[in-house]
Amino acid sequence: xxxxxxxxxxxxxxxxxxxxxxxxAVLPTxxxxxxxxxxxxxxxxxxxxxxxxxxxEVKEQLPEELQQSFALVAQSYAAEVAAPAYARPLTVADVQxxxxxxxxxxxxxxxxxxxxxxxxxxxxxxxxxxxRVSLVSSGIxxxxxxxxxVALQQEKVLITAALQxxxxxxxxxxxxxxxxxxxxxVRFSFEHQGEQQQLQTAIEYSQPVAEITAVGSPxxxxxxxxxxxxxxxxxxxxxxxxxxxxxxxxxxLAQLTATDKLGSGPQQLQLxxxxxxxxxxxxxYWLKTFVLEKMSASPAEPTRYGKSxxxxxxxxxxxxxxxSDEPVExxxxxxxxxxxxxxxxxx
Numbered sequence: 001x002x003x004x005x006x007x008x009x010x011x012x013x014x015x016x017x018x019x020x021x022x023x024x025a026v027l028p029t030x031x032x033x034x035x036x037x038x039x040x041x042x043x044x045x046x047x048x049x050x051x052x053x054x055x056x057e058v059k060e061q062l063p064e065e066l067q068q069s070f071a072l073v074a075q076s077y078a079a080e081v082a083a084p085a086y087a088r089p090l091t092v093a094d095v096q097x098x099x100x101x102x103x104x105x106x107x108x109x110x111x112x113x114x115x116x117x118x119x120x121x122x123x124x125x126x127x128x129x130x131x132r133v134s135l136v137s138s139g140i141x142x143x144x145x146x147x148x149x150v151a152l153q154q155e156k157v158l159i160t161a162a163l164q165x166x167x168x169x170x171x172x173x174x175x176x177x178x179x180x181x182x183x184x185x186v187r188f189s190f191e192h193q194g195e196q197q198q199l200q201t202a203i204e205y206s207q208p209v210a211e212i213t214a215v216g217s218p219x220x221x222x223x224x225x226x227x228x229x230x231x232x233x234x235x236x237x238x239x240x241x242x243x244x245x246x247x248x249x250x251x252x253l254a255q256l257t258a259t260d261k262l263g264s265g266p267q268q269l270q271l272x273x274x275x276x277x278x279x280x281x282x283x284x285y286w287l288k289t290f291v292l293e294k295m296s297a298s299p300a301e302p303t304r305y306g307k308s309x310x311x312x313x314x315x316x317x318x319x320x321x322x323x324s325d326e327p328v329e330x331x332x333x334x335x336x337x338x339x340x341x342x343x344x345x346x347x
Contacts, residue, residue: 071345083254084328087273090244090252097255098244100291107138108199110192114139116199118188124204126307127181131174135188135199138168144196147172148187151180152202158184180205182302209235209294210262210306215287215313220322224272227256227287227315235304236264237294244289245273245315247281254278256287259295275323282320288312 083089090097103120110116114137121132135145142165149159158180163170170188187200216228229241240259247253256271271287292306 073341073345083277084272084274086257086271087245087277088255088257089277090254092252094252094255098252098289100242100289103203110140112140112193116140116142118186118199118201120186120201120203124206124305125176126206126208126305127176127178130176131172131184131186131203131205133172133174133186133188135163135165135170135190136168137165137170140168140192142168142170142190142192144189144191145170146189147174148189149174150185150187152183152185176205178207181207204305206305208307209233209237209304210239210267210292212241212290212292212306212308212310214309215315216268217316218283218318220318220324221272223275223324223326225275225278225318225320225323227271227273229269229271229287231262231267231269231292231306233262233264233267235294236262237297237304238262239269239306240293240295241269241271242291243271243287245271246286246288248284248286250286253281253285274328275320275325276328278320280320282317283315284317285315286312287315 088097092098096102101122101124103123105117105119107115107117116135116137119134119136125131131149133147135142135147145163145165147159147161147163147170148157150157158177159174161172161174163172182205184203184205185200186203187198189196189198191197210231210233212229213232214230216230218225218227220226229243231239231241233239238259238261240257242255242257244255245253254273254277256273258269258271260269262269288311290308292308294304294306296303
């Protein structure tokens with residue numbers, strides 16, 4: 001789910017919470033009459049004006065605190081849609097967007113004191129990457145430490161290895177086989193105070209269905225800087241590519257997104273970034289942090305992933321003067337949502 005739809009869910013949830021939290025008088029003798037379903041009628045101009053009046057009435061009934069909350073949501077949503085959905089501005093605070101493949105380790109307290117945690121070099125791996133994982137203990141002594149890698153779908157043990165620790169750290173480097181694919185589980189087993197215990201976590205391993213091989217020369221199309229990416233596709237399908245754009249000094253600028261249906265063989269996806277997002281920061285730029293997905297065509301089909309031949313690519317310099325000054329255009333849906341938020345906020 002993208003951030004723009006998330007804003008809308010927040011609004012709807014807020015309205016529903018307020019609506020259903022209001023006291024309702026119910027007569028014990030009330031009986032719901034039988035009604036005959038009717039076909040929905042088209043919305044006329046008069047009906048639209050009536051609905052607008054009803055919206056104003058609802059807004060006037062909202063408590064001042066809720067209106068203030070909607071004012072903040074409206075302000076944030078306006079800033080969100082000020083940039084196009086295909087080029088979301090980035091800052092150093094957007095950790096999850098800047099490091100989408102980061103594995104977040106959590107320490108687990110152990111009875112009697114101390115803690116343990118499971119670490120991994122990343123969450124998603126592509127063949128032939130090695131799986132690097134570690135078990136780290138703090139303040140406790142572990143014995144008989146062992147690691148297993150299990151293919152969850154087949155419940156098949158792929159690797160079992162005994163580990164020797166150093167200062168409470170047990171590192172494992174697991175070399176892949178060509179048939180590794182899908183969700184895997186890392187399981188560390190150990191003894192502590194005479195009891196056998198286990199700590200596990202899930203990771204993903206994929207056989208790449210496509211590979212980014214190069215970045216082409218950018219071009220100007222209206223107010224957009226268009227950056228073509230060359231992709232070698234093994235499995236045809238509908239693909240989504242996300243990549244982060246950085247300045248020459250490695251400052252994050254924007255997350256770029258492109259989707260398209262690709263056939264097998266040499267293909268191309270075009271990333272775009274609007275002139276307003278670049279805010280006068282001329283190139284050259286760098287593209288990195290790629291997430292290339294082959295989208296699922298059905299609930300039974302898992303999302304498959306591609307990879308990039310290089311971790312980053314330089315984007316050739318192109319003067320921003322070649323781009324026009326056309327403003328970002330909101331979609332009709334985004335405009336309606338913003339207007340609704342502003343009305344609910346009393347603006």
